[in-house]
Amino acid sequence: MSYSKEKVDTLLHNGISRRNFLKGLAASGVLSSFPGGLLEANEDLNTKIPYLGEKSYETFRNACPRNCYDTCSIKTFVKDGVMQFIEGAQESTYTRGGCCVKGNSYVKRVYSARRLKYPMLQVGGKGSGQWKRISWDDAMEIIAKKLLEIKKDDGTMLGAALTKYSGNFGITHYGIEGMFNSIGYTTRLAGTPCWPAGIDAQNLDMGNMWCNDPEEMKDSKFIILWGVNPASNSVHSMKYIYEAKKKGAKVVVIDPVFTEMASKSSQYIQIKTGTDGLLALGMQKIIIDAKLHDQKWLDANSKGFKELKEYLDKDIKLDDVSKVTGIPLEMIKELALSFAKAKPATIWMGYGMQRHTNGGSMIRAIDALVAVTGNVGKYAGGARYGHLSTWGFNYAALSMPKPEGSVGYTGPEGAKGEFAHGGGGEKAAYTDRFLNINKTARELLNSKGPKVRLLWVACKNPFSQDFDRNQLIRAFKQLDMVVVADQFFNETAKWADIVLPVATQFEENDVNVSYWHYWLSLNEQAIKPIFEVKSDVQIAALLSKHMNKLEKGSCTFPQSVDTKEMTIKEFNPGIYAQFGIKSWEELKHGPVKAKAVIPYADGKFQTPSGKYEFYSEKALELFGSALPKYLEVRKPYDKFRMTSPHSRWSLHSQFQNLEWMEDVHPEPSVYINPDDAKMKMVNEGDTVAVFNKQGLLRLKAKITDNVQPGTVLMYEQWYNNNIYNVNELVDDTSSDMGAFKTGAPGVALHDTFVNFRKI
Amino acid sequence: MKKKIEENAIQLSKRLQMSKTLRDIFTSQDSTSLKIAFDALESPIAISEELLESDFNRYFIGPLSPIADPFSSIYLDELDQVMSKSTLKVRALYETMGFSFPQQNQIPDDHIGIELDAYYQLLYIEEVKNIDYLRELRHYFLHEHLNLWIPLFIERALACKEGPSKAMVYILTQLKSFLIRETNTQGVPA
Numbered sequence: 001m002s003y004s005k006e007k008v009d010t011l012l013h014n015g016i017s018r019r020n021f022l023k024g025l026a027a028s029g030v031l032s033s034f035p036g037g038l039l040e041a042n043e044d045l046n047t048k049i050p051y052l053g054e055k056s057y058e059t060f061r062n063a064c065p066r067n068c069y070d071t072c073s074i075k076t077f078v079k080d081g082v083m084q085f086i087e088g089a090q091e092s093t094y095t096r097g098g099c100c101v102k103g104n105s106y107v108k109r110v111y112s113a114r115r116l117k118y119p120m121l122q123v124g125g126k127g128s129g130q131w132k133r134i135s136w137d138d139a140m141e142i143i144a145k146k147l148l149e150i151k152k153d154d155g156t157m158l159g160a161a162l163t164k165y166s167g168n169f170g171i172t173h174y175g176i177e178g179m180f181n182s183i184g185y186t187t188r189l190a191g192t193p194c195w196p197a198g199i200d201a202q203n204l205d206m207g208n209m210w211c212n213d214p215e216e217m218k219d220s221k222f223i224i225l226w227g228v229n230p231a232s233n234s235v236h237s238m239k240y241i242y243e244a245k246k247k248g249a250k251v252v253v254i255d256p257v258f259t260e261m262a263s264k265s266s267q268y269i270q271i272k273t274g275t276d277g278l279l280a281l282g283m284q285k286i287i288i289d290a291k292l293h294d295q296k297w298l299d300a301n302s303k304g305f306k307e308l309k310e311y312l313d314k315d316i317k318l319d320d321v322s323k324v325t326g327i328p329l330e331m332i333k334e335l336a337l338s339f340a341k342a343k344p345a346t347i348w349m350g351y352g353m354q355r356h357t358n359g360g361s362m363i364r365a366i367d368a369l370v371a372v373t374g375n376v377g378k379y380a381g382g383a384r385y386g387h388l389s390t391w392g393f394n395y396a397a398l399s400m401p402k403p404e405g406s407v408g409y410t411g412p413e414g415a416k417g418e419f420a421h422g423g424g425g426e427k428a429a430y431t432d433r434f435l436n437i438n439k440t441a442r443e444l445l446n447s448k449g450p451k452v453r454l455l456w457v458a459c460k461n462p463f464s465q466d467f468d469r470n471q472l473i474r475a476f477k478q479l480d481m482v483v484v485a486d487q488f489f490n491e492t493a494k495w496a497d498i499v500l501p502v503a504t505q506f507e508e509n510d511v512n513v514s515y516w517h518y519w520l521s522l523n524e525q526a527i528k529p530i531f532e533v534k535s536d537v538q539i540a541a542l543l544s545k546h547m548n549k550l551e552k553g554s555c556t557f558p559q560s561v562d563t564k565e566m567t568i569k570e571f572n573p574g575i576y577a578q579f580g581i582k583s584w585e586e587l588k589h590g591p592v593k594a595k596a597v598i599p600y601a602d603g604k605f606q607t608p609s610g611k612y613e614f615y616s617e618k619a620l621e622l623f624g625s626a627l628p629k630y631l632e633v634r635k636p637y638d639k640f641r642m643t644s645p646h647s648r649w650s651l652h653s654q655f656q657n658l659e660w661m662e663d664v665h666p667e668p669s670v671y672i673n674p675d676d677a678k679m680k681m682v683n684e685g686d687t688v689a690v691f692n693k694q695g696l697l698r699l700k701a702k703i704t705d706n707v708q709p710g711t712v713l714m715y716e717q718w719y720n721n722n723i724y725n726v727n728e729l730v731d732d733t734s735s736d737m738g739a740f741k742t743g744a745p746g747v748a749l750h751d752t753f754v755n756f757r758k759i
Numbered sequence: 760m761k762k763k764i765e766e767n768a769i770q771l772s773k774r775l776q777m778s779k780t781l782r783d784i785f786t787s788q789d790s791t792s793l794k795i796a797f798d799a800l801e802s803p804i805a806i807s808e809e810l811l812e813s814d815f816n817r818y819f820i821g822p823l824s825p826i827a828d829p830f831s832s833i834y835l836d837e838l839d840q841v842m843s844k845s846t847l848k849v850r851a852l853y854e855t856m857g858f859s860f861p862q863q864n865q866i867p868d869d870h871i872g873i874e875l876d877a878y879y880q881l882l883y884i885e886e887v888k889n890i891d892y893l894r895e896l897r898h899y900f901l902h903e904h905l906n907l908w909i910p911l912f913i914e915r916a917l918a919c920k921e922g923p924s925k926a927m928v929y930i931l932t933q934l935k936s937f938l939i940r941e942t943n944t945q946g947v948p949a
């Protein structure tokens with residue numbers, strides 16, 4: 001051997017030998033003799049031997065920007081420029097030092113070899129798999145040219161469409177909408193596939209969607225977890241629920257599925273899907289009949305209690321409630337009375353419940369139950385759904401003026417989605433054009449006057465989440481250009497012309513708040529962006545540079561941005577006052593919590609009457625019923641109801657692509673009740689076809705009585721190397737509400753019906 | 760005698776040339792530079808610039824999972840990860856060799872192109888500048904690092920059943936022979 005392994009190993013690990021070796025190296029003339037390449041001679045060695053040994057950790061503040069209740073505050077440990085590990089921030093009493101399985105995998109996610117690394121152009125056409133690596137400048141020039149061509153041909157930018165949703169909830173990510181604002185009036189896929197019916201319901205009842213601090217739940221005396229499964233999907237809330245339970249509170253889970261949360265509750269009540277509103281109304285009737293309602297609070301704070309009572313007296317029959325919900329009447333009575341007697345009592349409503357054709361009306365009915373018992377506006381009480389009260393940022397990245405002379409849409413203006421903030425106050429002659437995000441394929445195919453020709457996809461993976469895959473492929477194929485900006489290659493990228501590699505939160509600066517808890521976290525850039533990834537706002541800036549180069553004034557987005565400066569611009573005195581800080585820099589020491597406020601404790605509701613509205617004229621006008629009346633759920637159109645809740649292992653399509661996750665959760669399954677399985681002669685592990693008029697999926701059967709007879713369950717998930725997308729079985733039938741506050745109704749995802757057979 | 764020396768000189772420059780060409784192939788960023796580097800291999804395969812690049816991307820770059828990721832960490836450490844233990848070991852080696860890497864923490868230090876760049880430069884100072892100071896480190900790099908993973912990388916890439924690319928097979932074969940020559944006979948063809 002022409003070398004000694006021990007000797008070189010020592011050199012590498014022993015500081016003194018290495019130092020001596022480097023001294024000799026400088027003297028040997030090596031440094032001036034290297035021919036040069038990507039590696040260069042370290043000229044510093046000529047003057048001083050720098051310290052090259054083991055480095056110490058640097059720490060950074062980060063936040064998890066996923067679409068998750070918990071929005072964890074994170075502390076990141078970096079050594080020699082490489083992320084080593086993360087932990088939940090200790091300063092946040094909510095995160096309390098720990099993330100979830102998904103968050104704990106962040107180092108692996110950032111350094112996954114599967115990251116998108118370079119801008120690429122699909123030269124063989126969409127879906128061909130023939131890709132060419134291109135520079136950022138080339139990519140942006142191609143896109144800029146297409147945009148300007150659209151403007152020239154149509155006289156407007158409406159042919160350019162943006163679809164963006166919840167892939168990253170960092171505030172500067174509204175810079176993506178800002179990018180589209182900055183090029184003119186464009187087309188937006190608007191609305192939300194997530195929680196719109198419930199948002200409307202709460203706004204009709206209380207004039208806002210504003211939940212109590214989840215940390216208060218520790219002092220609740222009675223907690224109903226209604227169609228929500230925090231044991232899987234909001235793990236940080238669990239400690240408050242456990243604490244309350246330990247102190248004697250009753251924790252009841254009402255859910256059609258026996259969830260992990262159900263297994264940890266004091267009582268589990270299995271309800272027939274889509275009948276929750278009726279149960280809530282029945283409970284109110286029982287409570288009012290027993291005179292356990294809070295008359296004093298109702299007199300002072302509500303509108304329409306009399307009408308509600310009349311409706312309950314006349315139309316709600318308890319025997320029917322029991323029959324329809326599938327819950328014994330005695331159990332309903334016991335539940336209603338014990339809930340009414342406990343003070344404070346609270347109900348947390350999940351988002352799945354409102355993904356029905358009667359979803360909004362069910363949330364309204366449950367809100368009413370909380371209000372009737374006087375638990376609205378109370379510490380540790382409340383009808384909890386979510387909130388955006390800590391989201392009062394400047395939205396500087398979003399608020400870009402239109403280029404001078406921009407021409408847009410002149411049709412009726414719609415609302416823009418639940419997170420739509422700012423964007424200039426004055427009423428313009430034109431608006432953007434809004435298409436329903438929940439009918440993306442159809443809307444893209446049918447768009448005209450002018451036709452959509454370019455689609456930009458960011459923070460979203462429509463092919464794994466949206467409905468009707470075949471139509472979506474057709475819609476993508478007929479577009480002149482599809483740009484997909486993402487961190488990983490996915491089904492949507494497969495149908496793109498250009499993919500752009502996007503930074504993770506560790507590679508950019510940002511600021512994060514939650515739609516559930518009340519903490520504020522700074523997100524600092526902890527590492528250099530790997531390969532050629534860029535943050536979304538940097539992409540916008542580069543696009544602006546190229547647009548302006550081709551046509552001066554065609555884009556108002558700043559032509560170069562620093563994500564830190566962009567982040568600082570988001571803060572304002574209101575945020576500082578709410579969080580009790582003087583400057584954003586204080587967040588470098590850790591996350592801070594908003595000053596405690598009990599929602600509606602002052603009796604002020606932002607409804608037209610200023611009160612809690614059991615009777616809402618707005619609801620009557622928009623949805624045909626002033627009261628939270630029982631609305632029957634969609635009628636079955638096939639043998640079995642199919643529900644598609646979220647899994648604990650991933651967030652929509654995020655995280656599941658990581659190899660270790662595949663080990664834990666390798667393939668999709670359909671969960672079938674033993675009775676149904678027997679009838680269909682399906683055994684555990686059999687491959688079955690689940691099908692309906694929309695499509696067909698093949699997957700493994702799991703037999704469990706966690707799901708009710710007549711119902712099958714499949715997780716809404718994405719699997720690597722598998723085109724499984726449960727939403728292929730879903731038609732895009734709307735839920736009852738959503739159009740009021742978010743621009744478009746939600747989707748009745750859980751009103752899907754299927755049949756199955758063994759194959 | 761004189762002739763022998765001349766022959767050696769030609770062979771040595773071929774060895775150097777090959778390491779440089781392989782480096783250029785794996786560090787190319789566009790189809791043109793890739794094609795120039797590929798043509799320098801003097802392969803008998805006729806292929807368009809565009810097809811060469813899309814094959815190259817399918818094998819080594821992405822955006823879909825490439826057939827064989829070109830980082831040592833993939834073969835030596837945990838599956839599917841870059842910037843891990845072996846990356847940092849290579850970083851320490853580069854530092855000890857007197858290199859600095861301007862794209863550090865952006866491109867993993869153990870990317871095959873960067874490693875071939877190091878190897879080419881180390882050979883260069885020995886062959887052209889007659890400086891032996893780093894010879895032992897080069898041997899260590901070859902035997903204790905490159906040889907531990909590049910054969911696995913080549914094997915994985917050659918196992919590609921779906922649409923194997925003649926051009927890529929040619930590149931990989933050249934890379935393989937280069938490594939074998941370096942390992943067995945210090946670059947001199949046996």
Ligand code: SF4
Nearest residue numbers: 064068071072100103
């Ligand atoms: S996914 Fe949710 S619980 Fe997990 S780290 Fe992110 S915010 Fe926290």
